[in-house]
Amino acid sequence: MTQPKVGIIMGSKSDLPVMQDAADVLKALGVEYEITVVSAHRTPDRMFTYAREAAGRGIKVIIAGAGGAAHLPGMVASLTHLPVIGVPVKSSNSIDGWDSILSILQMPNGIPVATVALNAAKNAGILAAQIISTADETVVKNLIAFKEDLKKKVEESAEEMGK
Template sequence: MAAGNETPLVGIIMGSESDMPAMEACMKQLDEFGVPYEVKVASAHRRPAEVHDWASSAVERGLRVIVAAAGKAAHLGGVVAAYTPLPVIAVPMKTSDLGGLDSLLSMVQMPSGVPVACVAINGAKNAAILAVQMLGTGDEAMRRKIVDMKASMAEA
């Protein structure tokens, strides 16, 4: 799922197909920015080897930022961060048990040396915006997308 035939710059990974509806806001925002991305569904607990392969090859595939969405124990972002030098943005999924607080707390309690940025529960849109802001630190065109978005927000 990349915009056009461009190499994806953002990798989106989620632990379950059930996370897809909440993550559509991330994909929609990236589409609006014209930022190419790829999507992967793989659980850190049920398919750890697949997560390892995907995360450890992210740089070679051209990714620059990763967005990882998971619920409950929510280890996906941390596991991905352990296997890549890329910045990882975690999106805690709302859960039926604790409303997503379990996911949020799991994501923000990372061990030293394995940082993961974290947005709000079901904060997929903000994850996309943060990913583009990260891309913008070294790319003027990406930075301009954020500047333009903030300007249009100020006019509303």
């Protein structure tokens, strides 16, 4: 197995059905990843260790998903120089997901977190692959093929509908 380039973390195992989409698209695009649970509130020492050691282990991008108050992406971003992509997750204790969206989106200047739409872990995976592609020609080719496939599906749908 080659070294993971993307770290996928989530605040709770209950976030896995959403975050699995990031793993699936990264796999399809040929990007190695690791996936685990890291809670900003319940395991802050684990979060500190993960964020501080990720780059040294070869991670290039971190995707962090969290619901509710959603502090994980921002706290991780405050501890690393790596790009962090936040995935707001609509959880059982969420206020229609808005609390998660705003907690991740409204970061103070100096601690950016790229934020995708609610439950849009697939987009986070694609964005991570695009970042990785700046230094990996194989991922570039896989992304081009992926986007061509998206285009083809739209054109096929339009054709089925009679233009």
